[in-house]
Amino acid sequence: MKYNKQPLIEVNNLTKKFGDFKAADNICFYIESGETFGFLGPNGAGKSSTINMLTGLSRITSGEYFVLGNDFEKNHKELKKIIGVVPDESNMYDELTGFENLFFTGSLYGIDKRTRADRAKQLLKKFNLSEVKNKLFRYYSKGMKRKLTIAAALMHQPKILFLDEPTTGIDIQSARDIRSLIKQLNYDGKTVFLTTHYIEEAERLCERIAFIVNGQIVKIDKTNKLLIDENKGKTIEFVVDKVTPGIEKQIKEQFNVKLVNIKSKSYVVIESEDFTTIFPYIEFFNKLKINVLEAKVLKLSLEDVFVRMTGIESNFLKTEKGESTHD
């Protein structure tokens, strides 16, 4: 595997089997310090199965997993100190207050009382929970619960934070708050691994993304590179006043195009590798006495790229109903 410096995380051929079924199938990737890396895939793709192995919540069936070059399985007691885990179901105690939960979590890592209390206060402030610090966890809203669970995962100041679907099932405002907190944590130097089935969330937060489908990584790259590479060929949409018979063949004869799609009597869509300007096309249409009413060069979104790579319909990867991820 190619990387610039020693990766914080390195995974080779990681596999999780349930009976004969492979929930994670020969997964390979690395994460460098300071990155936000995302696993994007629909429900049942194998995201939780993978993150559970990476965080020691479930056993690895086969493959290798290194944290800072050390075998995780052989040194998991030591290496668990480097990682922070935010599971999809909260692991906090209902009968403790927010503060007590953080204070208790700190004790599990052997942090002295004073440091624990200081860190708990700082995290409650950072996560905007100071006002509810003495309220029992059971009375927290879902968004507050998720925030406190993230805060708890940071009590021992891990190098990397693993988040499993951090914004699923919570209200819009809390989801927004959590996304900005993740951004802030990464800005402050924390390495982040997150799983999500929201394309916009992956695009917004992750520098690199792995598309995971049926337990396998089908594509892995920098987010901006995924977009640039896939947008090399251009798609141009023409709105015309009519289409004439045989126009598809004529366009293909005249221009170096990969695809011509006559969507209706007024839409002609062309995909070209070497497109530079629309003028030759307009001239061509004019010669056929077709008026071009509008011409648009379309850009692929990450959603289009995902659908292209995986063949999976994008409505499996939408934000929750009515939710906008725009901060």
Ligand SMILES: Nc1ncnc2c1ncn2[C@@H]1O[C@H](COP(=O)(O)OP(=O)(O)OP(=O)(O)O)[C@@H](O)[C@H]1O
């Ligand atoms: N304990 C288990 N026993 C048997 N099959 C399992 C078990 N856990 C997960 N699976 C199966 O493994 C596949 C991957 O599940 P996983 O939970 O890893 O997917 P996911 O991408 O996290 O999906 P979601 O977003 O729904 O949580 C699914 O088909 C699931 O039914």
